[in-house]
Amino acid sequence: MSAAVAWDVAPAPVRVPVRPTRPHLVSVPTGRAVTTPATPLRLTRAARLALTLTVVVAAVALALALFSGGASAMVIDHSTTVQSGQTLSQIAVQQLPQLPMAEAVAQIQIANDLTGTDVHAGQTLLIPSAG
Secondary structure, X not given: OOHHHHOOOOOOOOOOXXXXXXXXXXXXXXXXXXXXXXXXXXXXXXXXXXXHHHHHHHHHHHHHHHHHOHHHHOOEEEEEEOXXXXXXXXXXXXXXXXXXXXXXXXXXXXXXXXXXXXXXXXXEEEEEOOO
């Protein structure tokens, strides 16, 4: 084998020079059409801490307001035992005569955590003060 055959190399590819692309022209707004882009809001560590504490305090205050109201704020005057055949509206009229019947029934329901107007004989009901 001769040296010419062993070193048989293909010719190098011809490179064609590439022209650089020119940038395209872009229409830029002027006058009143120009708006500055809004910068994103960036909070520092102290601002994030203050915001978090504010939200936590508001949530705790809301929870206290929701769960502490109702019967705990009501002053109980006395209690009465339901007799056979008595209804809640009869008890309300007898025990709280200074209030309208609907309001008296509602006050007794709130004081005793009743969800309806059903009462039974022998049940003890707390009667709130009317003032």
